[in-house]
Amino acid sequence: xxxxxxxxxxxxxxxxxxxxxxxxxxxxxxxxxxxxxxxxxxxxxxxxxxxxxxxxxxxxxxxxxxxxxxxxxxxxxxxxxxxxxxxxxxxxxxxxxxxxxxxxxxxxxxxxxxxxxxxxxxxxxxxxxxxxxxxxxxxxxxxxxxxxxxxxxxxxxxxxxxxxx
Amino acid sequence: xxxxxxxxxxxxxxxxxxxxxxxxxxxxxxxxxxxxxxxxxxxxxxxxxxxxxxxxxxxxxxxxxxxxxxxxxxxxxxxxxxxxxxxxxxxxxxxxxxxxxxxxxxxxxxxxxxx
Numbered sequence: 445x446x447x448x449x450x451x452x453x454x455x456x457x458x459x460x461x462x463x464x465x466x467x468x469x470x471x472x473x474x475x476x477x478x479x480x481x482x483x484x485x486x487x488x489x490x491x492x493x494x495x496x497x498x499x500x501x502x503x504x505x506x507x508x509x510x511x512x513x514x515x516x517x518x519x520x521x522x523x524x525x526x527x528x529x530x531x532x533x534x535x536x537x538x539x540x541x542x543x544x545x546x547x548x549x550x551x552x553x554x555x556x557x558x559x560x561x562x563x564x565x566x567x568x569x570x571x572x573x574x575x576x577x578x579x580x581x582x583x584x585x586x587x588x589x590x591x592x593x594x595x596x597x598x599x600x601x602x603x604x605x606x607x608x609x
Numbered sequence: 610x611x612x613x614x615x616x617x618x619x620x621x622x623x624x625x626x627x628x629x630x631x632x633x634x635x636x637x638x639x640x641x642x643x644x645x646x647x648x649x650x651x652x653x654x655x656x657x658x659x660x661x662x663x664x665x666x667x668x669x670x671x672x673x674x675x676x677x678x679x680x681x682x683x684x685x686x687x688x689x690x691x692x693x694x695x696x697x698x699x700x701x702x703x704x705x706x707x708x709x710x711x712x713x714x715x716x717x718x719x720x721x722x723x724x
Contacts, residue, residue: 555656
């Protein structure tokens with residue numbers, strides 16, 4: 445399975461998740477919408493749309509969770525007729541990340557959850573030394589474009605964490 | 610134990626050598642109800658075993674053999690059993706010394722009683 449990454453430390457955990465969970469699409473993003481890795485997308489514009497929507501859904505879910513349970517919801521599953529989405533937050537030493545995955549009948553939400561737990565552990569172990577999560581700063585758009593360029597081969601993925609904003 | 614699946618679970622779980630029994634959604638591979646010993650990674654076992662059972666069902670169907678009624682996987686230190694009915698799969702995890710025949714019988718009877 446092919447995964448494209450903007451930061452090299454997410455590559456192996458994401459590749460393993462995609463291989464084992466048999467998802468059609470996977471998108472690993474920062475809650476701000478900045479993309480760290482993806483599988484299945486062929487156009488940058490689709491990655492941009494999906495990451496923006498995933499970030500928005502995650503933000504909404506977190507807000508509703510705080511209202512209802514005093515804590516953000518950790519996972520969201522939506523079962524469609526042919527395809528399903530699983531969206532979940534994963535904490536790492538570099539801050540929370542969000543995984544969006546899309547799968548069909550060749551997988552299941554149970555399997556995706558099992559392998560997502562493994563992904564969480566692998567990301568937490570692979571993450572570079574703790575650093576504050578990047579926020580929306582003056583360089584945000586630049587970083588967004590850089591990560592998209594890296595995902596589609598127009599720039600090298602970084603082997604180091606993204607500099608703090 | 611109470612609930613619609615506890616009878617089926619209890620009839621399997623009380624067999625000697627059984628480490629756990631689970632009723633799992635056959636489409637989502639998520640546990641509906643379970644009776645397992647402490648230490649069993651029930652969600653992981655359930656998801657993987659139900660997935661294998663679904664593939665076995667598809668394989669048997671593709672081979673023209675009809676529906677899969679019972680599946681046993683033998684590992685170095687135990688067995689995993691699966692028997693399905695409709696949208697549910699009954700899964701049991703057992704030690705290697707378990708009486709396979711008795712478990713098979715109990716599983717098939719329990720599965721036939723699933724709603």
